[in-house]
Amino acid sequence: MNIESLAKFWPLMYSIVREFWEITEPHIEEAAVKNDIPIELYFYGELGLEYFSVEDFQKRDPFTNPEQFEKRFARFNFQDWIFPIPDDRYQVLPKAQEAVRKIVRAGDTKLAGFDLLPAVELKQLVNFLKQLATANLEAPEPPEKWAILNRFRVANEGSLLIAQIRESLMDLFAYRDDSHLSAARPHFGQAGIVWDVLGAIWNGSAVNAGQMAERMSFRGYEENDYDVAIQAAVQIGWVEAVETAKAAKTFSLTSKGREIRERVERLTDEYFYRPWSVLTEAELEELYALLTKLHEKLMIYKKTLASDSHL
Numbered sequence: 001m002n003i004e005s006l007a008k009f010w011p012l013m014y015s016i017v018r019e020f021w022e023i024t025e026p027h028i029e030e031a032a033v034k035n036d037i038p039i040e041l042y043f044y045g046e047l048g049l050e051y052f053s054v055e056d057f058q059k060r061d062p063f064t065n066p067e068q069f070e071k072r073f074a075r076f077n078f079q080d081w082i083f084p085i086p087d088d089r090y091q092v093l094p095k096a097q098e099a100v101r102k103i104v105r106a107g108d109t110k111l112a113g114f115d116l117l118p119a120v121e122l123k124q125l126v127n128f129l130k131q132l133a134t135a136n137l138e139a140p141e142p143p144e145k146w147a148i149l150n151r152f153r154v155a156n157e158g159s160l161l162i163a164q165i166r167e168s169l170m171d172l173f174a175y176r177d178d179s180h181l182s183a184a185r186p187h188f189g190q191a192g193i194v195w196d197v198l199g200a201i202w203n204g205s206a207v208n209a210g211q212m213a214e215r216m217s218f219r220g221y222e223e224n225d226y227d228v229a230i231q232a233a234v235q236i237g238w239v240e241a242v243e244t245a246k247a248a249k250t251f252s253l254t255s256k257g258r259e260i261r262e263r264v265e266r267l268t269d270e271y272f273y274r275p276w277s278v279l280t281e282a283e284l285e286e287l288y289a290l291l292t293k294l295h296e297k298l299m300i301y302k303k304t305l306a307s308d309s310h311l
Contacts, residue, residue, distance in 0.1 A: 003269050009288065023298070023305065025305060032103050038081070044057075047147075048150035051085075052092060060146060061192075062196070076096075081096040104192075119161065126164045126168065129165060129172065135171065143178040143183070144178060146181075148174045148274070158275075176290045178271075179271035193226070197230055207251055237257070
């Protein structure tokens with residue numbers, strides 16, 4: 001199977017995931033506030049809602065300051081959402097799992113009115129996406145499977161078809177993360193912040209420590225942390241300073257840094273798309289057409305919801 005011919009799929013899938021987030025997450029956050037549920041429990045569902053530990057969380061998110069996790073674990077323990085067990089782990093209580101189900105379903109109620117695709121097409125999408133999710137689970141390693149096995153699922157076969165599609169896309173998102181981390185981790189080891197620095201410069205979202213601290217504030221690192229990480233990236237030959245007339249120093253990738261990042265992207269695609277051989281060429285063409293149509297209809301639906309909310 002030609003990996004290059006499949007490369008168009010993930011950007012489209014990720015765009016659809018973002019549409020789902022924009023439709024559902026405002027209502028998830030609203031339900032969390034209304035029911036006094038920490039919104040972080042919803043986000044941590046992607047890291048698993050059976051046990052919490054810094055070590056486990058860094059298996060999928062090695063880019064966030066671990067101190068941020070530790071502080072929230074202490075708060076959740078105090079609020080009786082989790083309780084400590086040996087080996088620096090916490091058991092997640094059933095009430096926390098049920099709380100996440102409650103607020104996710106509150107978000108999914110905003111999908112209930114989606115009728116811009118016929119049921120037969122939604123069912124076909126569910127079928128294709130579940131085939132891929134199953135193939136991911138059955139595929140040999142690499143990639144090392146962690147996110148795909150541990151993420152917390154809410155939608156099931158009794159849920160709305162559109163919610164099942166959302167859930168299956170999040171399964172594929174998890175496998176994409178597994179694929180990327182398996183490809184990238186040999187290059188950065190435990191220094192996830194250095195890989196984040198490389199990525200920010202590579203995609204142009206931030207080119208110095210100040211920009212990184214501002215635009216990636218959710219990671220919990222300060223500007224001086226990014227200064228140190230940038231210098232580490234300079235020392236290993238991934239990035240270099242750029243002379244500019246501006247006061248703030250900026251950085252760009254070296255040929256070595258660009259080559260490593262692009263090599264990891266190619267290997268990520270190889271890992272991610274390898275199980276897609278379960279679908280025929282004709283099925284892949286149909287899947288792409290259905291995903292394209294879903295993306296278009298979700299954007300229309302989102303605008304309709306926004307318009308109705310202002311009436």
